[in-house]
Amino acid sequence: MFSLGKIDNVEIIPAPLAGISDAAFRLILRECGAKVCFTEMMSAMGIVRATKKNLSLIQRDTDKGPLIVQLFGKEPEMFERAVPIVEENIRPVAFDINMGCPARKVVGSGSGAALMKDIRLATLIVKAVRSSTKLPVSVKIRSGWDKDSLNFLDFAKMAEDEGASYIIIHPRTRAMAFSGHSDWSHIKMVKEAVKIPVVGNGDIRSSEDYLRMKEETGCDAVxxxxxxxxxxxxxxxxxxxxxxxxxxxxxxxxxxxxxxxVLDSKHPEREIFKIRKHIIWYTKGLKNASSFRSELVSITDPYLLIKRIEEIFSE
Ligand SMILES: Cc1cc2nc3c(=O)[nH]c(=O)nc-3n(C[C@H](O)[C@H](O)[C@H](O)COP(=O)(O)O)c2cc1C
Structure with a gap:
């Protein structure tokens, strides 16, 4: 565990998940014990260019707890300009820089994991974020672009030299995307190479996995x-x-x-669609779940949804 600003004993951090890490899910995670949560990745350029139309992007929502804002992009100047906007409007406790997103659209524009092919640019981005905030700054990296370019140690040392407060490593290459297994030995190597806290990430599905990652890698948090x-x-x-x-x-x-x-939202009719995937995940493996899933797509009334869930659990 480690201290992140005023937050002591950080030992478990929910990962940034695009399309999933919204306010409601974060509130649930906090009720389950998360001391700090991440936003999904936010485009530095998108924040800078935020107009009236997408101003909601840079506002705090119903989740008022300690929040780390993760930024992605490729231009140091955009990061430099986005940070104060985020600080003023969202009031995060820290910033993180995305150097791991494997999505074609993101790497195609030179952001996310593409930064792992250009340590000089990645360094400039860390410098840009560091120089525009007093808050802790972290980087979230992968093992490298592909198996022939495992440069995570160079990135970890660079982040430390540039004053990052901690490092998150998801030890898969960009080429692997989310396939295969994460190679926890890379987490251990980072832990041995730097003095700042190291957060290990990848394939934790149970308490046993959590304990094993801590034991095998010595990471400070998971x-x-x-x-x-x-x-x-x-x-x-x-x-x-x-x-x-x-x-x-x-x-x-x-x-x-x-x-x-849904119920607390200003747009319940929109949110009921978004919650479906969570309900499918929650009810996976439950008896009656498969017929409920096909029924779920036709439910547009939140109160009917609640009624059906009550029924499923009483059957
Ligand atoms: C649907 C989905 C969305 C993700 N979005 C982000 C993101 O916005 N930023 C980021 O750094 N990583 C993102 N990731 C990667 C995760 O944060 C994490 O590094 C990866 O899933 C490995 O951890 P896990 O095995 O515990 O899932 C995403 C992963 C998934 C599956």
Whole structure:
């Protein structure tokens, strides 16, 4: 565990997940024990160019807890200009720089994991963010572009030299995207190479995985992404060995998530579509789940959705 600004004992960090890390999900994660949450990646240029139309991009929403804003882009100047806008409007506790997104659209424009092919530019971006804020700055890297260019140690040392407060490593190459296994030995190598805290990320699905990553790599904290989908309470399971979620707990967390995401929203008719994927994840493996899934697409009334969930759990 490590301290991030005023937040002590950070040991589990929910990963930034585009299309998923919204306010409602973050509130759920906080209720499950997350001390700090990430936004999904936000375009530095998009923030700078924010017009009235997308001003919502740079406003705090219903989640007022400690928040790390992750920026992506390729132009140091855009980062430099985006940081104060974010600081004023969103009031994050820290910034993170995305150097790992493998999506074709993102790397095609020279951002995300493409930065791992250009350490000089990546350095300028870290410098730009560092010089525009007093808040902690981190970088989230992969192992490298492909198996023939594993340059994570160069990036970790660069980040440390440039004053990053900690480093997050997801030890897959860009070429792997999300396939195969993350190579935790790379987390260990980073931990041995730098003095700043190291956050390990990749393929944590259980408390056992969490403990094994800590033991095998010596990392200071663990970041969890896909393992929290349908199971945000994995955080609670890790923090409290005696906690065993039963079906009542599962039902209640689904209903709570619907309340936060849909009922409390100004646009429930829009949010009900977005919550579907979560409900599919939550109910995976539950008996009656497959017929419920096909029914789910036709439910547009949140109260009907709540009623059906109550029924599924009482069957
Ligand atoms: C749907 C999805 C969206 C993601 N969005 C982001 C993102 O916005 N920023 C980022 O740094 N990583 C993003 N990632 C990568 C995750 O943060 C994480 O590094 C990766 O999923 C490995 O961790 P896991 O095995 O625990 O999921 C995303 C991954 C997925 C599956």
């Amino acid at each position: 970041m969890i992404g896909r393992g929290l989908l349908g199971r945000p309470f994995l955080i609670k399971e890790i923090l409290d060995k005696d906690f065993v979620p039963d079906s009542k707990y599962l039902k209640n967390i689904i209903l709570r998530h619907i309340k936060l995401a």
